[in-house]
Every structure is written in C-alpha cells, then in structure tokens.
Amino acid sequence: MPVRKRTLALIAYFILLLLPIYWMFNMSLQTNADILGEFSLVPTDPTLTNYIKIFTDEAWYSGYINSIIYVSINTAVSLLTALPAAYAFSRYRFIGDKHMFFWLLTNRMAPPAVFLLPFFQLYSTFGLIDTHIAVAISHCLFNVPLAVWILEGFMSSVPREIDEMAYIDGYSYPRFFLTVFVPLIRTGIGVTAFFCFMFSWVELLLARTLTTTDAKPIAATMTRTVSATGLDWGLLAAAGILTIVPGALVIWFVRNYMAKGFALGRV
Amino acid sequence: MSLVLEQVTKRVGHDVHIADVSLELSEDSLNVLIGPTLSGKTSLMRLMAGLDRPTAGKVLVDGIDVTGVSVRKRDVAMVYQQFINYPSFTVYNNIASPLRFERLGKKEIDRKVREAAEMMRIEPLLDRLPSELSGGQQQRTAIARALVKETKLLILDEPLVNLDYKLREELRSEMHQLFQGGGTIVVYATTEPLEALMLGGSTVVLDEGRVLQSGGTLQVYHRPASVRCAEIFSDPPINVIPGRVEGGNVRFGREMGFPVNGHLAALPPGRYQFGVRASHLSIGRRTEKDIRMPFTVELAEVSGSETFIHAHHDGVTCVVQEEGVHSFALGAPVDVFLNPSQLFAFDAAGALVAAPERDGGSRDQDRGS
Numbered sequence: 127m128p129v130r131k132r133t134l135a136l137i138a139y140f141i142l143l144l145l146p147i148y149w150m151f152n153m154s155l156q157t158n159a160d161i162l163g164e165f166s167l168v169p170t171d172p173t174l175t176n177y178i179k180i181f182t183d184e185a186w187y188s189g190y191i192n193s194i195i196y197v198s199i200n201t202a203v204s205l206l207t208a209l210p211a212a213y214a215f216s217r218y219r220f221i222g223d224k225h226m227f228f229w230l231l232t233n234r235m236a237p238p239a240v241f242l243l244p245f246f247q248l249y250s251t252f253g254l255i256d257t258h259i260a261v262a263i264s265h266c267l268f269n270v271p272l273a274v275w276i277l278e279g280f281m282s283s284v285p286r287e288i289d290e291m292a293y294i295d296g297y298s299y300p301r302f303f304l305t306v307f308v309p310l311i312r313t314g315i316g317v318t319a320f321f322c323f324m325f326s327w328v329e330l331l332l333a334r335t336l337t338t339t340d341a342k343p344i345a346a347t348m349t350r351t352v353s354a355t356g357l358d359w360g361l362l363a364a365a366g367i368l369t370i371v372p373g374a375l376v377i378w379f380v381r382n383y384m385a386k387g388f389a390l391g392r393v
Numbered sequence: 394m395s396l397v398l399e400q401v402t403k404r405v406g407h408d409v410h411i412a413d414v415s416l417e418l419s420e421d422s423l424n425v426l427i428g429p430t431l432s433g434k435t436s437l438m439r440l441m442a443g444l445d446r447p448t449a450g451k452v453l454v455d456g457i458d459v460t461g462v463s464v465r466k467r468d469v470a471m472v473y474q475q476f477i478n479y480p481s482f483t484v485y486n487n488i489a490s491p492l493r494f495e496r497l498g499k500k501e502i503d504r505k506v507r508e509a510a511e512m513m514r515i516e517p518l519l520d521r522l523p524s525e526l527s528g529g530q531q532q533r534t535a536i537a538r539a540l541v542k543e544t545k546l547l548i549l550d551e552p553l554v555n556l557d558y559k560l561r562e563e564l565r566s567e568m569h570q571l572f573q574g575g576g577t578i579v580v581y582a583t584t585e586p587l588e589a590l591m592l593g594g595s596t597v598v599l600d601e602g603r604v605l606q607s608g609g610t611l612q613v614y615h616r617p618a619s620v621r622c623a624e625i626f627s628d629p630p631i632n633v634i635p636g637r638v639e640g641g642n643v644r645f646g647r648e649m650g651f652p653v654n655g656h657l658a659a660l661p662p663g664r665y666q667f668g669v670r671a672s673h674l675s676i677g678r679r680t681e682k683d684i685r686m687p688f689t690v691e692l693a694e695v696s697g698s699e700t701f702i703h704a705h706h707d708g709v710t711c712v713v714q715e716e717g718v719h720s721f722a723l724g725a726p727v728d729v730f731l732n733p734s735q736l737f738a739f740d741a742a743g744a745l746v747a748a749p750e751r752d753g754g755s756r757d758q759d760r761g762s
Contacts, residue, residue: 287477290444293464294471295542296494309481 147370153363161359176364189347190368192258193327196341199262200269201322205315207266208273213303215274216281217289227278230271238331241267249336256338264332269322276321276387280314281307317387320380327373344369394455394468394545395419396441396578401450403436403602410436411447412602418578423594425610426582428625433602434582435474438548441580443467454546467546470539474551476531478523484510484534485519491542509541512571529560540571547572549581553588558697565591586628590614598622615751620743623668629701631668631737632711638662643733646707651684655734656747665746668737671701671714675730683730686711693721704729 617623644650688704
C-alpha cells in the first residue's frame with residue numbers, strides 16, 4: 127500500500143515540524159514551576175494566567191498594538207508606492223529601466239544592520255525616533271522593492287490591450303487604474319500585502335533600535351521576560367503563541383497564491 | 394468624417410514598420426486592409442486610431458491635423474485580434490463601458506446595450522463574465538462594445554482570425570450587414586482574400602509596411618498591380634509560371650506552349666511571369682480552349698470540401714484547386730488544364746501588363762479565390 131506509506135510519512139514529518147510550536151503552546155499553559163518541574167507531554171495543571179497577564183498588562187498588549195500599527199502603515203505605504211512603480215516598469219520602456227528594476231532588488235541583498243546606523247542618525251535628526259511611522263518607513267526599504275517585483279509580475283500578465291481599450295473607451299488614467307486594472311491584479315495585491323506584512327512583522331533589529339517606549343514592538347517587549355530572577359518561561363511562550371496568530375491568519379487567506387508570490391508573480 | 398494619412402512613417406528602433414503610407418478614407422466607407430502577417434496592418438491601424446504616434450507624416454481627420462492627439466480624445470472604436478474584454482466586468486458592463494462617459498441616462502444606456510447585444514445575438518449572456526463565454530461569444534462582446542459607441546472610425550484588426558472555422562463563417566456573413574450605413578469609416582484588417590471579397594468596399598494591399606495597391610475590392614482582385622499583390626490577394630497564392638512570348642506563342646519551360654490570342658495578343662515578345670489562380674486550373678477539361686499540361690503529382694491536400702493538388706512538370710510548379718475530395722497517388726501523372734483567357738501576365742519586374750477580361754466578373758465572385 128504505497129499511498130498509505132506516503133500518508134504515514136507525511137504525518138510523521140508534520141508532527142516533527144509542529145513539535146516546537148506544540149511545545150511552546152504546552153509551555154504557555156503552564157506555570158514556571160511546572161515547566162521547570164517534571165517532564166510531561168500535556169500540561170498537568172493547565173492555566174491561562176500567562177495569557178491573562180498579556181491581555182491585561184498594558185506594557186504587554188501595547189507591544190502587539192504597536193506592532194500591528196506600524197506593520198499596517200508599512201503595508202499600506204509599500205503598496206501605494208509600489209503600485210504606480212510596478213505599472214511603470216511593466217508598461218513603459220525608458221532609459222535604464224532594466225537596471226533600475228534590478229537595483230531595486232539589490233536593496234534586499236544588504237543585511238538590515240548596514241542601514242541601522244544611518245537610519246538611527248537620520249530619524250534622530252528629524253525627531254522621528256520612537257514613532258510608528260519611523261519603523262514603517264524604515265521597513266519600506268525592504269518591502270517596496272519586493273512589492274514592485276511581485277506586482278510587476280502580476281501586472282505583466284495582464285494584456286496591454288486592456289489598457290488601450292480602456293483609453294479608447296474614454297477612461298481617464300486614475301479611473302482606469304482603480305476600476306479596471308486593480309480588480310484584475312487583486313490576487314497580486316493580496317500576495318504582496320502578505321509579504322510586506324510578514325517581513326515587517328518578524329523584523330526585530332530596526333524596529334527595536336528605532337523605538338524606546340511609545341512604539342515598542344512586541345518582539346522587543348518579549349526580551350523583558352529576562353530578568354535577574356531568571357526567565358519567565360510561561361509568559362514568553364504565551365507571547366510567542368500570540369505572535370504566530372496574525373501571521374497564520376494572513377497565510378490562511380493567501381494560501382492558494384503563495385507559490386505565485388514566491389515566484390514574484392511570474393508563474 | 395474623412396481620415397487622411399499623409400506620408401506616414403513609423404520606425405521602431407531600426408525597424409521600419411510603416412514606410413511612407415498615404416491613404417484617404419472617405420465617410421461611410423468600408424476599407425479592407427489585406428496583407429500577410431507582419432505586413433504592418435496592425436501598426437497602420439494603431440496609427441489611424443492614435444494609439445501610436447507616427448515617426449513622420451500626418452494624420453488628418455476632417456482636414457484637421459490630429460497627429461499626436463491622445464486616443465482618449467478621438468472618436469474611435471477598436472476590436473482586437475485577441476478577444477479583449479474587461480475580465481472583471483459582466484458582458485453587460487463591458488458593452489456599457491464606453492457609454493458611461495457620454496452624458497446618457499440609465500435607460501438610454503440600457504436600450505443601447507440591449508440593442509447591440511441583440512444585434513450580436515448575445516442577449517442571454519449579458520450577466521456572465523467574459524471568462525464564462527466561448528471564444529466566439531467573447532469576440533461578439535468585443536464587437537458589440539465597439540458598435541455601441543457609434544464612432545466615426547471603427548477599426549477591426551483581424552477580428553475573426555482566432556475563431557474556429559464554423560464560427561468564422563457565421564460571424565463573417567453577419568459582419569457584412571453590421572457595417573451598412575451609419576456614416577462610419579470601417580477599417581478591417583485581414584489576411585484572407587475570401588474575407589475581403591465578402592466584405593466588398595475598397596481594399597488596400599499592404600506588404601512590408603508599404604501600400605502596394607488600393608482601390609475597389611473587385612478592381613484590385615481582377616487587376617492586381619503586381620505579382621506580389623496577386624499573391625497576397627489569392628488563396629492559395631496565385632501560381633506564377635515563368636514564360637516567354639516568342640513567334641506568336643506563349644511558352645512555359647521547354648515544351649509547353651500555345652498560340653497567343655485574346656487579351657495576351659498585344660504582348661510584345663520577351664520574358665514574362667504568368668499568373669493563374671489555383672481555382673482556374675482544373676484536372677478535367679472545362680472548355681475547348683483549355684490547354685493540357687502533363688504534370689506529376691507532388692502532394693494532394695484536402696481542405697474542407699476542396700482538394701489542393703500540388704503538381705510539377707518541366708520546372709513549373711502549380712497548385713490546382715478542385716471541388717470535392719479527391720485522392721491522388723504521389724508521383725502519379727495528371728493532366729492539368731489551363732484556360733489561357735484566365736492568365737495574368739506580369740513583366741519581368743513584376744508589374745501587371747495584361748489581365749483576363751471580365752464581363753462582370755461574376756464567376757470569380759461566386760467561387761471566391
């Protein structure tokens with residue numbers, strides 16, 4: 127029974143992959159004493175204290191709110207700037223267009239740490255340190271090029287004749303773009319939004335350096351669990367589980383289009 | 394409205410797409426652009442519509458220079474070779490889309506959309522999306538959208554070429570009625586002589602970005618200005634037989650020949666290229682005047698209800714079009730009959746010097762090419 131064997135193998139692999147996440151979930155439902163005590167696969171005395179603490183302590187839940195705010199701003203800004211840029215790259219030929227297009231992608235090749243110091247200096251000068259907008263804009267450095275690449279792929283698969291026909295029909299450029307073109311590439315926009323969201327959500331270095339208290343992201347807040355008295359294992363695990371949730375939700379919505387997104391829309 | 398192109402040239406990089414084309418299209422006319430693939434039909438139409446700007450030359454509408462005026466400000470509708478519709482709109486909204494920019498009431502738009510849909514027989518499909526339609530229905534939608542706008546210039550770029558045989562026949566016969574009246578200049582591009590003959594009107598023969606000949610469709614068909622024109626405007630391409638006139642005889646190759654008479658009588662001696670359409674050659678004798686040519690079968694292909702026989706003899710290769718389905722053995726001898734009164738004569742440079750006389754040309758119209 128070859129099919130049966132394959133199913134079993136896949137299940138085993140799936141369990142292996144999910145093990146760390148399950149273990150984190152397991153820890154999040156236990157007190158520190160239980161975690162450090164006897165080994166058990168399921169919580170012996172399940173408790174929601176860790177979660178309750180996160181949802182009631184402002185220092186904790188504001189971390190999530192901050193992260194969601196700057197990630198949303200970043201996704202919106204990235205999409206709004208990348209849409210016209212991608213349209214230009216896909217529809218017009220101009221001097222150096224191919225070089226510029228490639229240059230965009232090279233921005234993703236440098237590690238974020240390279241940009242850390244200049245960004246810090248720049249944002250300090252403009253008084254933007256510890257604001258959501260600072261983090262959102264700094265993440266655009268990585269997300270706008272990616273968004274342009276993905277969207278360009280999706281846009282190029284729309285026949286140019288559709289643009290022309292709209293102009294013949296009498297559409298103005300903005301009206302054509304919003305009522306005809308955007309609906310045609312909505313899958314691409316969704317996938318792009320997902321990628322922007324994911325990169326911005328998991329990025330820690332820039333987000334932590336550019337914020338202190340008011341716009342502190344959740345990942346930075348999580349480092350607070352390390353104290354002189356040791357690690358607060360349960361709390362850290364609960365925060366980790368909650369960090370996975372938004373990403374998992376977004377993945378659920380774009381799951382059918384992700385492969386196309388990874389291929390930058392060129393499938 | 395009249396549309397005039399004055400010495401229009403379009404270059405892209407080092408390639409010349411349209412070379413020095415001058416044309417005059419008058420109001421309420423049907424103009425067929427015929428030419429092989431890459432002859433510049435689409436390029437020329439895009440220049441007419443204002444989608445592209447000519448490198449040199451002028452485009453005049455009603456005597457006013459509109460070169461470089463955006464397509465949005467022109468009164469033009471276009472149907473593409475590919476079935477281009479707005480994929481996210483229903484058929485109804487697709488057809489209504491150009492009307493939304495005119496100051497029309499909802500009822501007026503609705504009336505016009507339904508009228509156009511009825512004309513193209515897609516009324517039951519109005520609520521569907523283009524992706525839920527067959528190719529023919531998609532192209533009907535595109536044509537309905539072009540018609541509903543009631544423009545002064547209607548451009549159709551090989552609208553039927555991507556359809557299957559049956560649908561093409563069906564739409565082709567309807568096309569003719571759609572373009573009647575309305576004061577519109579219709580420009581219709583095609584590669585198929587049969588389509589041009591069915592539409593009538595006037596014809597412009599294009600090749601490699603140049604206009605080879607323009608005039609009434611039948612006029613162009615019966616008196617092609619050159620060998621190339623005759624090749625483009627017959628399907629299969631006209632048979633060209635190199636020959637000579639000497640001592641009162643027309644001679645093909647070494648052996649075949651016949652005495653000159655009729656329209657060929659006035660030809661001075663010398664070398665010529667003789668053209669005869671495949672439909673004017675036959676395997677059986679048709680008239681007393683026919684000349685028998687002993688050929689060898691190279692290939693016989695059946696297309697629809699017709700058979701095309703490729704045959705050769707003595708350095709002369711011909712395609713014979715026969716009604717009905719026949720089979721011929723490869724290499725078998727076959728007698729091909731040629732009526733000298735159907736011969737076109739072109740001089741060595743390819744220009745027409747003698748064409749068959751026509752009394753109404755009814756036979757050709759009936760048989761197509």
